[in-house]
Amino acid sequence: MDPYSSSPAVTIIGGGMVGTACGLALQERGLSVTIIDAGSERDKASFGNAGVISNGSIFPMASPGIWKQLLRYALNRDNGLRLRYGDLPFLAPWLLRFLANANTQRRENAVEALVPLTAQALSYHQKWAQRTNSEHLIRQEGWLRLYRSAEGFASSAADRQLFERHGVKFEVLDTQTLHELEPALQHPFHRALWLTETATVATPGELLAAYQQLFQQQGGRWVSDHVQQLHIAEGHVQLYGKQQHYKSQTVVLAAGALSTPLCQQLGYRIPMVAERGYHLSLPMPEDGPVLRRAVYDVAAGYVAAPMQDQLRLLSGVELAHPQSRANPIQLERLYPAAREALGLAPTMDSSQLWSGNRPSTPDSLPVLGFAPRHQQVLCAFGHGHIGFSTGPITGELIARLICREHLPVDIHPFRVDRF
Template identity: 45%
Template sequence: MSVETVKAEVVVVGGGMVGLASAIALRDRGLDVLLCDPGEARARTSYGNAGVISRGSIFPMSSPALWAKLPSYLRNADRGLRLRHTHVARVLPWTAHFLASARTSAWERAAGSLLPLTSAALPAHLALAERAGAGHLLRRCGWIKLYRTHAAFAGAALERAILGRHGVSFEILDPDDIRAAEPALIRSYAQGMLLPETGAVSDPGGLLEAYQQLYLGLGGRTLRMVTTGLKPEAEGWCVRHDGGTVRARQVVLAAGAASGEIARGLGYRFAFAAERGYHAHYALHPESPPLTRPVLDTGAGSIIAPMGEGRVRVLSGVELNAREAPPDYVQIEAAAQEAGGTLRLGASLDNRPWMGARPSTPDGLPVIGPAPRHRGLIFAFGHGHIGLSTGPITGRLVADLATGAPPAVPVAPFAPQRLLGWPRWNPVQGRQRAD
């Protein structure tokens, strides 16, 4: 394919789960689609995901519990969050929006907005995986949140109350229930919560590859390149890259953590940050029972997920740092040490831990919708921790927006306009506005 004169009806910038699912959905509508991506599979956040597809994944990181934990966060004393303070100062719009969102009313509102998206996530994935011949990579098995103390479990009462109000199923587990559900666990936990309306992906990278083959089989085209800018033209768009240009009637920007920088070239300054995360793979001890579903150890701030026969993936908490900064393995090393007290682990299976950057919005909601000032540009990024799980339903929404069809789920809460501007919040009155 010539990189100098390429044309398409729609160009999708970004080949992660959201971009790829969008490209598939657009091809399903009969559009000529070109997917533009550097082709670095291991660098995609979808590759490094925990593989959890849960209807209950409706809670932003900016929770009301933030205020009690803020002193430990600022000292980097909490395992779930590590700050590079100079970077946080560089993303002041994100920081201000994030703090303004850490209120009970905002948290509940965000959960209600995300519920239609997460409720459609597993059915959309199962349908797409069946088409791609990858149904064996998804299981309806639920996942478990584990609490080391009764006080920690009590501290999550608001989360359970919100889940209950929205009709999300969960089961409370006592220590005997936890041992029966997961015999592989060797650490004692005070209580747990099983969310049964959850699927798990045993190989996120393999699932992404299967979807890529499905897209190519539908006649979709790909171009391996790094996007350097978008330029509106009289009859569409010009997508610039290091080897030439691509012209299209519409553009979908779904480049994950790189989306904010690309959008800035058009004058959109989103309150946006990169949440970096790490994972490492370990074999289970030969005498250990298998781990049958992902588990979140809230005391360690990390997730352990089964990834195929006899292998588990240990995932760290969140690191707020510049996307291009060198890796900092402190969190994943701590998570791996904690995992060694949770499971009987065998040998490490990686030469070095994986690192990726999630696109983070301060209110925890993705950006899905038409660009406010440019016709023919659709934003689809900022999914944070739910990009892999909600990718297929987001792709359907993108195709709806591109073709003028009614959206499959409400998209108004995800409008780009909400993150453009500087927040002003009165902590007494609890009001927020953008100037």
């Protein structure tokens, strides 16, 4: 078959949560859509995340507090953030931009930009979950930010002020109230913030698979290939994959960190690193109460999330080159604190280790919109740790851009040429 015999209206490169959601939103408007995806589902960040859909996921990684902890971070003594020093030549330009964003004004600007995305994240997930009969996977029990000391809780004051300013509802729990809400937590945490409007997904990979299935049931074409080159020719976008060539009227780049080399071919240099995440799938403790909702132990640097009959233990962030080999040292270091708080096995079983790359920009904002000099190409990547959560609202925005509809979110802060 001649790969140029037909030209779909829109081709999406990348079939994770963002790319699939773009496909569904475009189908809803009657467009012919093809998704070209290179990797297995298990490799996607959409598979391995904590499944949190929160209107409180509004904080960029760069913040003024980094300067006080800079030496600690630089020496890799904090479980929340680790630098892969072997990748420093690749990371250095990004890190300089990242540190330039570590001030109060830029942090608040980023929060202002993210709030409209995160505020609508759950409603769009609920829409597609209903259409795929997957509502049972989304639980609305909130999630918890845990503080081990009075000092740690005091350090959250700026976050709490921003929550209040932007209408993110939360409750402050003392040690006893927290124990009543989550008796599975065995450590006497000093305080907790309960973000009451947050939802969690029982199995993120299963929800994504349901969305992908709906896309194909509705006539969407799914192609397994790795697009390596693209250029504009004869009124179309020409795509060159490992398997064959393709052409399309419009292309959406939604392949996470793999999108940046394609952007560079068009002359756009977008700073991007891998916000590497790791998780372990562990059996639930056989005795005693079971964790009901996702928790973030701020000082220890881990997130624990119940996933059906298992517990997913997730590490902090490792900044690395997307192709660097996995190194679970963060999980190894945080495991004793997690074991003590959650009643885990005495030793860490690495047989169920997962790692994945979340595409991260230095200002923690996604890259959304038309490529300025190439109006047949749109960008939809760089969401960092909120891609799973904000994928469906991103899909809606991309579809509205293509169909020239009104946008419910100001996307100027996410523009492609802001760097």
